Amino acid sequence: MSNHIEVKKQQLNPPxxxxxxxxxxxxxxxxxxxxxxxxxxxxxxxxxESIVKFVKSNNIKV
Incomplete structure (x- = not known):
């Protein structure tokens, strides 16, 4: 299942x-x-954890 999540993350690049x-x-x-x-x-x-990582790396305030 972990591999599926990794593949999904790589495919998606949300705005x-x-x-x-x-x-x-x-x-x-x-x-x-x-x-x-x-x-x-x-x-x-x-x-x-992935949400937090993305938000921090893109300077999105939460």
């Missing part, structure tokens, strides 16, 4: 603005909005 939007929405007051934003981030990056 920074999309990741910024999801990070902003992950802090929204509405629980459904937060949950969906986190799902999108996790589906894109595979795990929280």
């Amino acid at each position: 920074n603005v999309l990741i910024k939007t999801w990070c902003t929405l992950a802090r929204d007051e509405d629980e459904q909005v937060r949950t969906h934003a986190m799902k999108m981030l996790l589906d894109t990056f595979g795990d929280l």
